Amino acid sequence: MSSLTSVLETIDTNLDASLERLFQLLRIPSISTDPAYKAECRKAAEWLAADLRTIGFDAAARDTAGHPMVVGHHDGDGPHVLFYGHYDVQPVDPLDLWHDDPFAPAVKDDEKCGKVITGRGSSDDKGQLMTFIEACRAYKAAHGRLPCKVSILLEGEEESGSPSLHPFLEANANELKADFALVCDTGMWDAETPAICVGLRGLVGEEITVKAANRDLHSGEYGGAAANPVRVLAKVLADIHDETGRVTIPGFYDGVEETPSQIKASWEALGETAETFLGPIGLSVPSGEQGRSVLELVWARPTAEFNGISGGYTGKGFKTVIAAQASAKVSFRLVHKQDPAAIRAAFRDFVRARIPADCTVEFEQHGGSAAIQLSYDAPFLSKAKQALSEEWGKPAPLIAMGGSIPIVGDFDTMLGMQSLLVGYALSDDRIHSPNEKYNLTSFHKGQRSWARILHALADGGR
Amino acid sequence: MSSLTSVLETIDTNLDASLERLFQLLRIPSISTDPAYKAECRKAAEWLAADLRTIGFDAAARDTAGHPMVVGHHDGDGPHVLFYGHYDVQPVDPLDLWHDDPFAPAVKDDEKCGKVITGRGSSDDKGQLMTFIEACRAYKAAHGRLPCKVSILLEGEEESGSPSLHPFLEANANELKADFALVCDTGMWDAETPAICVGLRGLVGEEITVKAANRDLHSGEYGGAAANPVRVLAKVLADIHDETGRVTIPGFYDGVEETPSQIKASWEALGETAETFLGPIGLSVPSGEQGRSVLELVWARPTAEFNGISGGYTGKGFKTVIAAQASAKVSFRLVHKQDPAAIRAAFRDFVRARIPADCTVEFEQHGGSAAIQLSYDAPFLSKAKQALSEEWGKPAPLIAMGGSIPIVGDFDTMLGMQSLLVGYALSDDRIHSPNEKYNLTSFHKGQRSWARILHALADGGR
Numbered sequence: 001m002s003s004l005t006s007v008l009e010t011i012d013t014n015l016d017a018s019l020e021r022l023f024q025l026l027r028i029p030s031i032s033t034d035p036a037y038k039a040e041c042r043k044a045a046e047w048l049a050a051d052l053r054t055i056g057f058d059a060a061a062r063d064t065a066g067h068p069m070v071v072g073h074h075d076g077d078g079p080h081v082l083f084y085g086h087y088d089v090q091p092v093d094p095l096d097l098w099h100d101d102p103f104a105p106a107v108k109d110d111e112k113c114g115k116v117i118t119g120r121g122s123s124d125d126k127g128q129l130m131t132f133i134e135a136c137r138a139y140k141a142a143h144g145r146l147p148c149k150v151s152i153l154l155e156g157e158e159e160s161g162s163p164s165l166h167p168f169l170e171a172n173a174n175e176l177k178a179d180f181a182l183v184c185d186t187g188m189w190d191a192e193t194p195a196i197c198v199g200l201r202g203l204v205g206e207e208i209t210v211k212a213a214n215r216d217l218h219s220g221e222y223g224g225a226a227a228n229p230v231r232v233l234a235k236v237l238a239d240i241h242d243e244t245g246r247v248t249i250p251g252f253y254d255g256v257e258e259t260p261s262q263i264k265a266s267w268e269a270l271g272e273t274a275e276t277f278l279g280p281i282g283l284s285v286p287s288g289e290q291g292r293s294v295l296e297l298v299w300a301r302p303t304a305e306f307n308g309i310s311g312g313y314t315g316k317g318f319k320t321v322i323a324a325q326a327s328a329k330v331s332f333r334l335v336h337k338q339d340p341a342a343i344r345a346a347f348r349d350f351v352r353a354r355i356p357a358d359c360t361v362e363f364e365q366h367g368g369s370a371a372i373q374l375s376y377d378a379p380f381l382s383k384a385k386q387a388l389s390e391e392w393g394k395p396a397p398l399i400a401m402g403g404s405i406p407i408v409g410d411f412d413t414m415l416g417m418q419s420l421l422v423g424y425a426l427s428d429d430r431i432h433s434p435n436e437k438y439n440l441t442s443f444h445k446g447q448r449s450w451a452r453i454l455h456a457l458a459d460g461g462r
Numbered sequence: 463m464s465s466l467t468s469v470l471e472t473i474d475t476n477l478d479a480s481l482e483r484l485f486q487l488l489r490i491p492s493i494s495t496d497p498a499y500k501a502e503c504r505k506a507a508e509w510l511a512a513d514l515r516t517i518g519f520d521a522a523a524r525d526t527a528g529h530p531m532v533v534g535h536h537d538g539d540g541p542h543v544l545f546y547g548h549y550d551v552q553p554v555d556p557l558d559l560w561h562d563d564p565f566a567p568a569v570k571d572d573e574k575c576g577k578v579i580t581g582r583g584s585s586d587d588k589g590q591l592m593t594f595i596e597a598c599r600a601y602k603a604a605h606g607r608l609p610c611k612v613s614i615l616l617e618g619e620e621e622s623g624s625p626s627l628h629p630f631l632e633a634n635a636n637e638l639k640a641d642f643a644l645v646c647d648t649g650m651w652d653a654e655t656p657a658i659c660v661g662l663r664g665l666v667g668e669e670i671t672v673k674a675a676n677r678d679l680h681s682g683e684y685g686g687a688a689a690n691p692v693r694v695l696a697k698v699l700a701d702i703h704d705e706t707g708r709v710t711i712p713g714f715y716d717g718v719e720e721t722p723s724q725i726k727a728s729w730e731a732l733g734e735t736a737e738t739f740l741g742p743i744g745l746s747v748p749s750g751e752q753g754r755s756v757l758e759l760v761w762a763r764p765t766a767e768f769n770g771i772s773g774g775y776t777g778k779g780f781k782t783v784i785a786a787q788a789s790a791k792v793s794f795r796l797v798h799k800q801d802p803a804a805i806r807a808a809f810r811d812f813v814r815a816r817i818p819a820d821c822t823v824e825f826e827q828h829g830g831s832a833a834i835q836l837s838y839d840a841p842f843l844s845k846a847k848q849a850l851s852e853e854w855g856k857p858a859p860l861i862a863m864g865g866s867i868p869i870v871g872d873f874d875t876m877l878g879m880q881s882l883l884v885g886y887a888l889s890d891d892r893i894h895s896p897n898e899k900y901n902l903t904s905f906h907k908g909q910r911s912w913a914r915i916l917h918a919l920a921d922g923g924r
Contacts, residue, residue: 201682203682203782205780205782207780212744212745213743213744213745214743214744215743217743218864218865219765219767219769219793219795219864220663220665220795220863220864220865220866221760221864221865222743222760222864223760223765223767223793223795223864224748224749224750224751224759224760224763224764224765224767224795224864225736225739225740225748225749225750225756225759225760226740226743226745226749227745227747227749228749228767228768230699230768230769230770230771230790231699231700231703231749231767231768233696233771234695234696234699234700234768234771235699235700235703237692237693237696237697237700238693238696238697238699238700238701239700241693241697274687277687278687278688278820281675281676281677281679281684281688282674282675282676282820283674283675283688283689283820283821284819284820285689285818285819285820286686286687287686287687287688287689287690287693287818288686288687289686294687297686297687298683298684298685298686298687301686302686303681303685303686305681305685305686305690305693305782305784306690306692306693306696306773306774307681307692307774307775307780307781307782307783307784307785308692308773308774308775308776308781308783308785309692309695309696309771309772309773309774309776309788310771310772310773310776311768311770311771311772312768312769312770312771312791313769313770313791314770314771314772314789314791317828318667318669318769318791318793318828318829319769319770319791320665320667320767320769320793320865321769321770322767322769323769323770326771327776328692329774329775329776329780329781331681331685331780331782333681333682333685333686356747356749357746357747358740358744358745358746358747359745366779366780367780401682402680402681402682402683402684402685402686403680403682403683403782404682
């Protein structure tokens with residue numbers, strides 16, 4: 001462990017200098033969605049490429065149709081890893097809710113969190129990505145080399161839909177393909193407990209429009225005789241769940257796997273209950289399948305959710321109208337091996353079977369992505385788990401996320417790489433909101449964690 | 463019949479003069495809902511009061527908080543009738559869809575309808591109300607007297623919610639109370655078939671809002687665990703009808719009566735089918751209770767309709783949100799003796815029983831009125847039926863209307879009077895739309911019809 005110890009000591013010694021580098025990056029308002037900040041995005045990319053070169057990376061900001069991609073490579077003996085992060089940030093409005101200038105970062109004392117780094121991007125994702133870069137810097141400083149062959153890909157459009165990502169991955173597949181990817185854009189379980197994310201739910205979105213009469217009707221004149229599309233739609237939606245919260249669409253659960261009991265046990269051990277999970281949002285009764293814990297429901301079970309519905313008169317007061325049409329936006333969160341195309345087709349069949357003979361239904365597709373389920377026992381996973389546990393002094397659970405991180409799917413399908421998702425963000429970091437922060441502990445121990453992970457990954461060879 | 467014959471001859475002889483009087487009234491743009499036409503509304507009221515005085519009515523335009531009421535009284539030996547009509551009209555926009563100036567009435571040849579009177583109000587309701595006034599004028603001219611004691615009430619706010627009507631009826635109840643009311647604001651069955659309306663459905667309106675979490679949620683983070691108010695609402699609405707189209711709310715059908723078989727037979731004889739009724743609006747399958755004709759469904763059966771629904775994201779594209787709340791506007795058309803208050807209470811109980819423990823529901827009341835069901839065998843009804851049948855040469859069916867005419871309920875509850883609803887409008891009169899018209903036949907034979915009805919009502923004494 002002596003070679004690791006010297007790296008960790010270097011990190012500790014140089015914390016103030018690493019903070020100053022992060023501040024330099026945080027001062028650049030690289031808001032990718034706003035064209036007014038185009039030059040600032042390039043500035044952030046160039047700053048990162050230059051910084052990587054000081055560590056010995058062969059790095060450059062590379063042009064795309066949108067904001068640049070930063071790509072860097074560094075030799076090493078161990079396995080080849082591709083680190084992914086993004087240097088763009090969310091807009092800062094409403095600005096008047098910020099206690100300080102979002103682009104004037106500082107370290108402040110927080111009553112609840114201790115010392116925190118403040119500013120837009122401090123957590124998402126500049127603070128997170130710099131934990132990795134600083135770990136590399138310290139390793140290099142301590143040993144003159146890196147323990148793995150490290151490539152780095154830093155995107156500038158993550159907060160604005162990643163339009164350039166697919167073309168870039170496609171055009172540079174050979175260059176970017178590694179043994180596996182390291183993604184630092186997730187969080188810890190809580191401030192004391194590190195976590196590795198191994199499951200990400202997929203998504204199928206559908207908009208359905210039920211059409212009945214050829215015009216809006218007066219409900220006095222036609223009510224009781226004419227089909228009402230709101231009624232048809234309500235019936236369709238009501239049929240989608242049974243009394244136990246299960247989705248009734250035939251074939252919906254094809255490809256859904258039972259979570260291994262030891263994983264479920266580790267989730268139980270986290271102590272999350274319906275009360276602790278739903279209490280803060282004013283609820284108390286899990287709405288999904290009965291007999292499953294809330295963590296299982298949001299991490300490992302598929303859902304059907306109705307994200308929007310509209311039809312008829314929805315303004316103030318009342319209008320006795322029977323609408324000509326009604327619409328709903330429906331989405332399915334997928335897990336494990338559920339097939340987005342099959343789910344979409346089964347849903348459409350299910351709906352069509354419930355449309356009266358003289359009504360019609362139209363479907364509009366809104367995105368579709370399979371779930372990501374990383375194996376619970378990949379060698380790199382157990383090494384990273386061990387490394388995190390040693391840094392934080394408690395076991396790092398393998399958790400999942402209810403939402404999607406599209407890049408992980410892209411790495412899988414486009415580059416044939418699995419991903420290791422480790423991050424140090426916390427749920428109170430206020431990412432995308434005013435007064436974003438990153439705990440100084442996340443930044444400091446995040447660097448140490450990556451140093452330990454890189455060391456562990458190399459230690460076992462490829 | 464000789465005394466009636468001379469009246470009918472007077473009507474025929476004076477048709478052109480009666481048309482000119484109608485034109486004078488139609489030229490006054492008495493749009494009640496637009497404050498810019500306030501003086502025009504008064505002008506129409508004064509014109510009518512003056513015209514009634516030329517027939518011998520003691521008539522005046524009487525002030526209200528809004529537009530004036532025209533009230534006139536004329537002695538007579540027969541029963542005392544109160545005639546109701548309204549002199550205000552709907553706005554005319556979109557003006558560019560009119561073929562002619564809406565306030566420059568004319569008689570034109572129409573390919574389908576023969577000669578028609580064109581202009582805003584030609585049917586609704588100036589043309590209709592003038593059929594009665596001209597009938598009185600002709601009777602008076604022929605005999606120097608009227609066959610009944612006639613009071614006339616002409617409202618100027620019917621198209622703008624009748625805010626002054628209740629206070630005026632209350633303040634002048636003794637003066638306005640008659641043996642029964644004659645209301646000329648309805649239509650014929652078709653251009654050859656007169657009709658008497660004896661049923662008007664009532665209405666209960668409710669807006670329900672289901673509330674779940676204390677804020678909008680991300681469906682990835684919370685989907686499957688948190689209650690979704692759109693799902694709760696869809697289930698509630700879907701439960702309201704069973705597979706046969708019947709409303710499932712307990713007690714809903716209390717007070718609903720079976721329509722007498724001879725009335726149903728007379729409706730059957732009208733030849734309306736699902737195809738003829740629903741075809742023009744692009745539908746074909748009656749959505750209400752199975753085993754009932756479309757006319758029975760819209761005239762004599764109660765309904766539950768969903769007039770509007772909204773919740774979550776309803777804009778372009780997709781947003782994976784679980785909304786904090788969702789709302790629906792629900793209305794019930796009532797028939798016969800259904801009690802609006804009982805229906806409202808039963809509905810609220812029904813909804814509350816379906817709201818999950820950690821969600822809430824709020825109700826907002828939107829109007830409530832009982833149905834009007836006039837007896838099928840009142841003496842004045844059979845006299846009017848006979849009179850109409852003689853004028854038009856075919857039986858006048860006793861029909862119903864799916865919608866409400868609030869004044870008829872007010873006459874019942876506030877003045878203790880039943881109403882006789884006779885009108886000569888046709889479904890193609892384009893009331894409330896550009897190019898409103900009234901068939902010259904409606905205007906001419908409408909006058910003759912009222913003369914016959916007044917004569918028949920008097921003939922039998924009170």
